[in-house]
Amino acid sequence: MILFRLLPWEYGVRNLFRRPGRSVLTLGALTLVVLLVFVVVGFVRGLETSLAVSGDPRVVLVHSLGASETVEYSSIPMGHAAEVWSTSWVQRRYDTTYASPELYLGTRMQTEADDQPTLGLARGVKPAALLVRRQVQIVEGRWPEAGEVLVGRLAAVKLGRSDDALAIGKTIQFENRTWKVSGKFAAQGSAFESEIWCPLEDLQQAMKRQDISVLALTLAPGATAADLDEFCKERVNLEVEATAETAYYASLQKHYGPVRWLAWLMVFLIAGAGVFAGLNTMYGAVVGRVRELATLQTLGFLRRAIALSLVQEGTLLAAAASLTAALLALLFINGLAIRFTMGAFVLRIDSVALAVGCGTGLILGMVGALPPALRAMRLPVVDGLKAV
Amino acid sequence: MNRWLFLAPVLFLVGCGQSSSDPLDKIAYGPGQHPDSFKYLLGSEPADAKDVIALRGDAKDGDAVVVVGRVGGSKQPVIKGRAAFTIVDLSLKPCNPGDEEECFDFACLGKEKVAKASAMVKFVDGQDKTLNVDAHQLLNAPQLEGQIVVVRGVAKRDETNNLTIQANQIYLRPKQVVKATESAQP
Numbered sequence: 001m002i003l004f005r006l007l008p009w010e011y012g013v014r015n016l017f018r019r020p021g022r023s024v025l026t027l028g029a030l031t032l033v034v035l036l037v038f039v040v041v042g043f044v045r046g047l048e049t050s051l052a053v054s055g056d057p058r059v060v061l062v063h064s065l066g067a068s069e070t071v072e073y074s075s076i077p078m079g080h081a082a083e084v085w086s087t088s089w090v091q092r093r094y095d096t097t098y099a100s101p102e103l104y105l106g107t108r109m110q111t112e113a114d115d116q117p118t119l120g121l122a123r124g125v126k127p128a129a130l131l132v133r134r135q136v137q138i139v140e141g142r143w144p145e146a147g148e149v150l151v152g153r154l155a156a157v158k159l160g161r162s163d164d165a166l167a168i169g170k171t172i173q174f175e176n177r178t179w180k181v182s183g184k185f186a187a188q189g190s191a192f193e194s195e196i197w198c199p200l201e202d203l204q205q206a207m208k209r210q211d212i213s214v215l216a217l218t219l220a221p222g223a224t225a226a227d228l229d230e231f232c233k234e235r236v237n238l239e240v241e242a243t244a245e246t247a248y249y250a251s252l253q254k255h256y257g258p259v260r261w262l263a264w265l266m267v268f269l270i271a272g273a274g275v276f277a278g279l280n281t282m283y284g285a286v287v288g289r290v291r292e293l294a295t296l297q298t299l300g301f302l303r304r305a306i307a308l309s310l311v312q313e314g315t316l317l318a319a320a321a322s323l324t325a326a327l328l329a330l331l332f333i334n335g336l337a338i339r340f341t342m343g344a345f346v347l348r349i350d351s352v353a354l355a356v357g358c359g360t361g362l363i364l365g366m367v368g369a370l371p372p373a374l375r376a377m378r379l380p381v382v383d384g385l386k387a388v
Numbered sequence: 389m390n391r392w393l394f395l396a397p398v399l400f401l402v403g404c405g406q407s408s409s410d411p412l413d414k415i416a417y418g419p420g421q422h423p424d425s426f427k428y429l430l431g432s433e434p435a436d437a438k439d440v441i442a443l444r445g446d447a448k449d450g451d452a453v454v455v456v457g458r459v460g461g462s463k464q465p466v467i468k469g470r471a472a473f474t475i476v477d478l479s480l481k482p483c484n485p486g487d488e489e490e491c492f493d494f495a496c497l498g499k500e501k502v503a504k505a506s507a508m509v510k511f512v513d514g515q516d517k518t519l520n521v522d523a524h525q526l527l528n529a530p531q532l533e534g535q536i537v538v539v540r541g542v543a544k545r546d547e548t549n550n551l552t553i554q555a556n557q558i559y560l561r562p563k564q565v566v567k568a569t570e571s572a573q574p
Contacts, residue, residue: 064499065461065499066495066499066502068464224469226467226469229467229468229470230470230472230510233461233462233508234508234510235546235548235550236474236503236506236551237548237549237550239499239500241462
């Protein structure tokens with residue numbers, strides 16, 4: 001409950017328009033700070049979402065012993081994989097087994113327009129991959145036939161090329177072969193979107209390999225990842241182990257933990273810099289208004305009422321800056337694709353990012369206005385009235 | 389005297405943190421223990437335990453066996469939510485010498501060598517179905533990975549000669565004894 005007379009709300013609002021130049025500059029600085037916060041939070045949220053949606057709780061990955069975090073180095077003979085997918089814990093429907101043997105690797109790729117190859121991600125798959133990888137949808141073109149590839153929505157970004165470089169009908173070279181793009185797929189923002197899929201047999205022939213890297217299986221109703229893990233560990237001769245796909249991506253998230261912490265640290269640093277910028281601006285604003293503030297005191301307004309009015313001005317500016325930054329972030333940053341070691345992901349300005357960004361902006365406004373307001377209030381009224 | 393009273397809780401906590409003189413007390417009667425663990429945990433080490441590699445060579449299906457090994461062979465040798473885990477032969481050396489307790493996956497030795505020195509241990513119910521309880525909880529051993537265990541049970545061989553031990557009883561060799569024993573070995 002407030003037990004003192006406040007300055008009118010309009011007073012603070014009008015004050016912002018009395019010095020439009022200063023207000024616009026402060027608004028611009030705060031918008032920039034909040035926008036930077038949006039970029040960093042969007043980066044963290046994009047990375048987290050990409051890894052989180054990649055794991056399906058019904059899918060188990062079977063890989064060779066010791067390759068639970070690096071499936072690209074895993075190698076399973078096809079015969080061993082067949083023993084695993086023939087167990088009763090794997091889903092079957094109309095004589096179709098929900099098992100996707102895959103050969104996964106990072107390799108040098110070169111599009112038609114490239115002089116130099118770059119590192120891309122290839123996955124040799126069979127059509128059953130679409131049964132197991134439920135998030136994958138062909139959005140353009142068709143399933144690849146021999147010598148063709150299906151490219152993920154972010155595959156071009158992973159290669160550092162434009163979307164046109166991997167348009168349908170274009171070609172790409174890897175593993176000493178030229179592959180024609182037959183279609184594009186989306187996968188709900190998961191890590192698969194930065195991959196290039198081709199027929200498993202073709203990739204095996206190109207690489208002169210007969211094994212696979214990973215066997216992705218959909219669990220039968222009632223079965224758990226532990227059932228398959230127990231089977232694999234009991235069959236020591238298979239030299240494989242099973243990991244729930246969610247656990248696999250959770251372990252990858254753990255690897256990127258330091259990156260996430262670094263990003264959050266950047267949020268704090270940017271916000272800290274923003275607070276100092278705000279402080280500086282507000283100090284300037286208050287110093288120029290010492291006589292006005294002293295006059296308000298002589299009119300009978302308490303110091304805390306005047307301080308509150310100054311905080312109101314700062315908060316209003318910060319709120320306007322937060323909304324402007326949020327609008328810019330949604331228009332220009334949301335969905336922006338970023339390359340990283342494991343593939344590519346898009347910056348995500350979701351509800352969490354909006355809450356963090358706007359919250360940071362409002363705190364900047366409030367915290368930034370408080371110290372100069374308190375300082376101004378310490379000046380004796382007589383000195384304030386005489387100030388030039 | 390009152391000024392020393394603030395030390396009382398500290399001294400109490402220190403007292404609680406001290407290990408019991410007999411490590412088996414902690415294993416067999418620890419807080420939060422699974423009610424069935426007393427059926428399986430042994431208070432003393434069974435004699436004449438065979439190594440995993442030796443047992444893989446000569447155990448026949450249905451033989452009563454006693455085997456000694458280290459819980460390991462992969463990054464997660466204990467199956468999550470199941471009373472089952474893999475053990476490896478004690479002759480396997482860790483990647484970094486002196487790292488016996490932390491290095492239990494023996495990844496640097498190669499999967500073939502590890503597989504040839506591995507066996508599975510599981511606790512089953514009357515229908516030979518693995519108990520649906522995590523081995524950590526059943527054996528009251530939060531850090532079972534890397535632990536040396538002596539298992540008494542029945543050997544089971546499949547068509548590809550893999551070895552599984554359906555455990556009846558288990559002895560968890562206290563870690564300080566492990567170190568003393570191992571350091572005494574040439």
